Amino acid sequence: MPSWNTQIARLFTEQKKALEAFVTRRTGSAQVAADLTQESFLRLARLDSGEKIDNLPAFLFTIASNLVRDHQRQAIRRERMEAGEPSDELPCSTPSAVDQLAAYQDETLMHDAIGALPEATRQIFLLYHVDECSYREIAERLTISPRSVEYQLRRALIDCRAYIQARLANDAKGSRP
Known part of the structure; x- marks a missing residue:
């Protein structure tokens, strides 16, 4: 069985482009996609090599999906912070x-x-x-x-x-x- 680092390196070679394309579609930004793709591989590499993961590509895409979700939540928080307090003059859109x-x-x-x-x-x-x-x-x-x-x-x-x-x-x- 190949070592953990070898598995990660092979996965990187096989899945990097597909993962970046997946993240780019979800975020709309190639730069953000590159960062989140790199972070996904880093998080996977930091896992204990003794952990048994049946489907590494699927697990990698799950990590990326979670990172995209976190990124989008942070973007929403930033937008809300920049928008300031809501105005009493605006009509209720509820x-x-x-x-x-x-x-x-x-x-x-x-x-x-x-x-x-x-x-x-x-x-x-x-x-x-x-x-x-x-x-x-x-x-x-x-x-x-x-x-x-x-x-x-x-x-x-x-x-x-x-x-x-x-x-x-x-x-x-x-x-x-």
């Missing part, structure tokens, strides 16, 4: 209670529909729609073909639509006098 309830119900329904998907399909759906991975990136991470990714995404949309329609139909039947 949605009404009815709008908030409707949004919550829509979000809950979509969450339930995604939760009803088979595990593999749900994982592909979330990688594509939440983590914004390309078909090719998903295929590489899950060792499947891009065509399979495309099929699973199409299947997920069909299944989610059917789940939502069935729930709405059931809710409509239950609310009739």
Whole structure:
């Protein structure tokens, strides 16, 4: 079995460009992507070499995704600090209670529909729609073909639509006098 440093070096050679592209898409900045990619590899290299990680590339992408999330949170905090105190003269942009309830119900329904998907399909759906991975990136991470990714995404949309329609139909039947 190769040493930890050898594994990290090989991973760097194989995944650096893909990881930078992934982070660039999420941040919109090549410079930030370069920094976060480097930090991802550093954090992985600092792990105890005795820890067993089944899928190093997937773990590396998870580290990068978390770093992107942290970076975006810090950017939001900086923007809020720079904006200063809110003005009393600005109109309230908070949605009404009815709008908030409707949004919550829509979000809950979509969450339930995604939760009803088979595990593999749900994982592909979330990688594509939440983590914004390309078909090719998903295929590489899950060792499947891009065509399979495309099929699973199409299947997920069909299944989610059917789940939502069935729930709405059931809710409509239950609310009739």
